Amino acid sequence: MFKEFEIPTKDRYELIDITDKVEEIVKQSNIKTGLALVFVPHSTAAVLLIENETGLKQDWLKVFKKMVAGFDFMHNRIDNNADSHILSGLVGQGKVVPVENGNIIRGAWQQIFLAEFDGPKKRKVIVKFI
Numbered sequence: 001m002f003k004e005f006e007i008p009t010k011d012r013y014e015l016i017d018i019t020d021k022v023e024e025i026v027k028q029s030n031i032k033t034g035l036a037l038v039f040v041p042h043s044t045a046a047v048l049l050i051e052n053e054t055g056l057k058q059d060w061l062k063v064f065k066k067m068v069a070g071f072d073f074m075h076n077r078i079d080n081n082a083d084s085h086i087l088s089g090l091v092g093q094g095k096v097v098p099v100e101n102g103n104i105i106r107g108a109w110q111q112i113f114l115a116e117f118d119g120p121k122k123r124k125v126i127v128k129f130i
C-alpha cells in the first residue's frame with residue numbers, strides 16, 4: 001500500500017504540519033497494524049517529528065540557519081543550495097511511525113512535519129505501509 005500527496009511550500013526554509021494528511025491516509029488504508037514510512041523523494045527537503053508550536057518552529061528555523069552559516073560550500077558554484085542538501089540529509093528524508101489499531105502511535109507533542117529547505121516548491125510526500 002502506497003499513497004502520495006503534494007504540498008506547495010512558500011518560503012525557502014519552512015516547516016509544514018502534515019499530520020492530518022498522513023493520518024487521513026492511514027485511516028483510508030484500513031491498515032490496522034504495522035509501520036508507515038513517511039518519505040519525501042527530494043534531496044532538499046526532509047521529514048521531522050516536532051511539536052506544532054509557533055515559537056518552537058521559529059527556534060528550529062533559527063538552528064537550521066545557524067548550522068549551515070559561514071561555510072564556503074563547493075556545491076554553490078554550480079547550484080546555490082548546498083545548505084538545503086546538507087540540512088535535508090541531516091534531518092532525514094523519511095521517518096517511520098508505528099500504526100496500531102488503525103492509528104499512528106505518536107506523542108501529544110509529536111506532529112509530523114515536512115521540512116522545506118529550498119522553497120518555494122511543490123513537494124511530494126509518500127506514505128508507504130509495511
Ligand code: ZN
Pocket residue numbers: 075079080081082085
Ligand atoms: Zn543542488
